Amino acid sequence: MITIKEVSDRAKVSISTVSRVINNTAPVKESTRKRVFKAMKDLGYRPNSFAQGLVTNRSNNIGLVVTDLLGVFFGPLISSLERALRESGYNLIISVENYSSDEIKETIDMLAGRRCDAIILFPYCLTDEELISLKEKSPPLVLLNRYVPELAGECVIVDNEQGSHLVVEYLASIGHRRIACISGPLGNEEGRARLSGYRRSLENLGMRYDKDLVVEGDFTVEGGYIATQRLLKRSRDFTAIFACNDQMAAGAMKALREAELSVPEEISLVGFDDVEYASLLYPALTTVRQPVNAMGKRAAALAIQSIQGERRTQPAPMFEPELVLRDSVAPPKNSSAS
């Protein structure tokens, strides 16, 4: 391995000077700078990041802790996150399959031991308190898809309530009055927000919130399937189902098909997330899209900012979701748009 010493020898300067041209940390005469660059190139020199880290105490690594990679939503997010980080000279260390709060803590501890400069976290199953206390002993933390008031400046979230508004208002606008909802798990912030958006939107529009039309799901395909069956058993007087994520919508689609209810003619169906395959379902799923790219970039930016010690004064605004119209929604039968 080529060391700075060999470069300095070849360029006939001291290692200090080489270091200075690498880091651009003090003025160096143009002619020597060139000699040094040439020597580095000739030798194929790469600074030893261990040595650098040892003295600077910075690794240029950022950790990412997620539950799983299966929710297809993660793929694009991680892509844009990693790209943004790389452009700023950071690397992404990823840890998957952190299902319990203990696992998450252990992983964070390990990443901290590896001297990650910051950690980006999908805090699926940690309480607010745990997160706040975590912040003490961990590198700077960025939270994805989770809002904690005390950590507002470090949260990257989409306006889930607003997403539900979009759905309900759209359905109402084309005449739906009885809109069922398969919510996410209510132990989960995202699940709660989407449900409460549904509820408030309904009330805004002067429609009654009927808890017989709501079933708690678990964000899985299977969960959506079962929830739909339960819904159908209870009553059939709804004309649309709002599933709080696309996976559950896919499950709902299957259940509806088995019940021989056609989508969208008899029942309209809307999802949430705009997962990769939303457009491949049949009928193609109308859903709510999150600005995943922008969110990845923001997460990267927040992480880098906090590494540089910038305290955020005000929380960043939430991202706005967007309704994507496809083929799974139609006006209800026996009704005209209002």
Next chain:
Amino acid sequence: MITIKEVSDRAKVSISTVSRVINNTAPVKESTRKRVFKAMKDLGYRPNSFAQGLVTNRSNNIGLVVTDLLGVFFGPLISSLERALRESGYNLIISVENYSSDEIKETIDMLAGRRCDAIILFPYCLTDEELISLKEKSPPLVLLNRYVPELAGECVIVDNEQGSHLVVEYLASIGHRRIACISGPLGNEEGRARLSGYRRSLENLGMRYDKDLVVEGDFTVEGGYIATQRLLKRSRDFTAIFACNDQMAAGAMKALREAELSVPEEISLVGFDDVEYASLLYPALTTVRQPVNAMGKRAAALAIQSIQGERRTQPAPMFEPELVLRDSVAPPKNSSAS
């Protein structure tokens, strides 16, 4: 940050001894070992990985270089890979969006600079020669989904030809005689292997290989859609389509629907990969499943082996794919099983 010195002070031993108990690298009296452990725990000590790396020249990081995360196939693979690595004390540094061979090389160079102990690569667009020459100057390399004879010991692949055999034999067994194929890009090893499996299998069964029944696709949904339209324009006397991955199968499904050809009644359709949403398509897609978990584990094992300097004497066997029967295949009309 707690250093080894503070631990050694608290435990009343030298730093050498602390180092020895950390790394278990020489016998230490049981009583002192306990004292040291206690001191470490009391202080919440974490060895500084920079310092360790500086002297051992090992980072315990393994790099992963992929093209994109969109092909849903990657999610589960990365999950199992990361888990296996973590269990052995390694971390995964991931780099996405390496579309060109230059980007890949640059990324590998960077990971090497970061002193990754090994690199796992989906070498989408590198030639065999490039890969071989890469091997010289890079950390140990493991190739995923790519077979290079000279690097046979470091390749983790599924038997793509065999996957195609499975498909063709199954279709033939229920009576199909005219089986169209939407191949992957032929510039790509995977694409070629799957096509050649199709061809050889046809010939084995005494069925003619008809190039009018073959269209080159590009592994995308859109590509599958277009390919199917071309196929339909050419002739309609085939009774089944074998799409060489699930994304193209999804595109084919759409094109068939638009052409008002029902799947599987009029045309049977088979994919390849068993992507997360294969079962969510309508009809649920019959496809070939790769043992993704096992492949992730093997990649991890190979990487670790090569870090430890074990030269593999014989190439690991290919993984066997498996046919997953769902609803997109039926016997052809006007024909009975042979």
Next chain:
DNA sequence: TTTTGAAATGAAAGCGCTTTCATAATATTT
């Protein structure tokens, strides 16, 4: 020309660890 200050460079310390090498403590053999 001499003086002065800024710019350019080098010497050396130190980051926190592992690892020889030397020494001290203990166990085993004679």
Next chain:
DNA sequence: AAATATTATGAAAGCGCTTTCATTTCAAAA
């Protein structure tokens, strides 16, 4: 009990870099 082998420990070097501090070089001012 003395001699020897074995085990347990410590001192110190060194990994490759950044960074302070001191020194040299050079250009501008006197």
